[in-house]
Amino acid sequence: xxxxxxxxxxxxxxxxxxxxxxxxxxxxxxxxxxxxxxxxxxxxxxxxxxxxxxxxxxxxxxxxxxxxxxxxxxxxxxxxxxxxxxxxxxxxxxxxxxxxxxxxxxxxxxxxxxxxxxxxxxxxxxxxxxxxxxxxxxxxxxxxxxxxxxxxxxxxxxxxxxxxxxxxxxxxxxxxxxxx
Amino acid sequence: xxxxxxxxxxxxxxxxxxxxxxxxxxxxxxxxxxxxxxxxxxxxxxxxxxxxxxxxxxxxxxxxxxxxxxxxxxxxxxxxxxxxxxxxxxxxxxxxxxxxxxxxxxxxxxxxxxxxxxxxx
Numbered sequence: 001x002x003x004x005x006x007x008x009x010x011x012x013x014x015x016x017x018x019x020x021x022x023x024x025x026x027x028x029x030x031x032x033x034x035x036x037x038x039x040x041x042x043x044x045x046x047x048x049x050x051x052x053x054x055x056x057x058x059x060x061x062x063x064x065x066x067x068x069x070x071x072x073x074x075x076x077x078x079x080x081x082x083x084x085x086x087x088x089x090x091x092x093x094x095x096x097x098x099x100x101x102x103x104x105x106x107x108x109x110x111x112x113x114x115x116x117x118x119x120x121x122x123x124x125x126x127x128x129x130x131x132x133x134x135x136x137x138x139x140x141x142x143x144x145x146x147x148x149x150x151x152x153x154x155x156x157x158x159x160x161x162x163x164x165x166x167x168x169x170x171x172x173x174x175x176x177x178x179x180x
Numbered sequence: 181x182x183x184x185x186x187x188x189x190x191x192x193x194x195x196x197x198x199x200x201x202x203x204x205x206x207x208x209x210x211x212x213x214x215x216x217x218x219x220x221x222x223x224x225x226x227x228x229x230x231x232x233x234x235x236x237x238x239x240x241x242x243x244x245x246x247x248x249x250x251x252x253x254x255x256x257x258x259x260x261x262x263x264x265x266x267x268x269x270x271x272x273x274x275x276x277x278x279x280x281x282x283x284x285x286x287x288x289x290x291x292x293x294x295x296x297x298x299x300x301x
Binding site: 002003004006007010011013014017018020021026029030033036037040043044047048049050051052055056059060063064067068070071072074075076079080085088089091092093095096097099100103104107108110112113114115116118120121124125128129132133139140141142145146150153154157160161163164165167168171172 | 190191192193195197198199200201202203204205207209210212213216218219222229230233234236237238239240241242243244245246252255257258259260262263266267270271274275277278279281282284289291294
């Protein structure tokens with residue numbers, strides 16, 4: 001049953017993405033991206049990834065939407081109608097379809113959704129599930145590996161955010177100019 | 181018949197992720213509006229996230245938080261990877277949007293064609 005719920009929501013996500021391809025109003029597109037992120041968060045919850053769902057709801061539906069709305073208010077609200085770009089559209093569609101067919105061919109070899117003895121669940125994951133909570137003292141295994149086992153990786157992640165923040169400041173800060 | 185149905189239900193989420201990926205790629209390649217390109221990139225990224233999370237899922241498993249009486253948990257390692265990836269994707273999105281705002285100030289447009297024309301004259 002859980003699988004069916006996920007499949008229905010994924011179909012909803014695809015419908016939303018198709019709408020996003022066709023819409024021209026950037027404001028509507030930005031708001032629909034927020035809806036998309038929230039549905040994605042529900043899918044993550046159904047797939048037992050509660051921490052990821054939390055982050056997606058806060059970051060995807062919250063922060064990204066706010067940033068999009070700010071960018072739209074500073075630029076323009078409508079996408080102008082694209083001119084004669086039929087060739088580009090054909091190339092884009094062909095590339096997407098070739099990539100998609102190759103990937104779908106690749107999924108035929110993958111273990112199905114939720115198979116309990118798939119290779120990924122038998123390799124290192126049992127070690128972290130068994131010893132993680134006792135070694136770190138944190139009952140949430142995701143938090144344990146994020147902050148403890150992969151602490152340096154998280155430090156790198158913080159560096160990325162810091163760099164992005166500095167770059168955004170450098171781009172948008174008006175250094176000593178009062179011409180606006 | 182039921183074997184085919186089982187196969188479809190087991191792989192439908194992966195196919196859905198691939199279709200989302202195709203749609204994101206299509207937006208990035210064919211739309212000239214820069215904000216729309218960023219949104220296409222976001223769809224592309226969430227498709228990859230969905231694929232990873234679906235790999236980590238275990239039927240009848242609990243969320244990976246220690247619970248009395250839970251027999252099996254979902255795999256926590258894809259969750260950790262994707263948490264990092266989501267945060268990095270927000271950082272790249274914010275940087276892209278800041279660049280778009282600067283492009284609007286410099287060229288008066290965020291449409292690819294108009295920016296190219298502006299550069300030629």
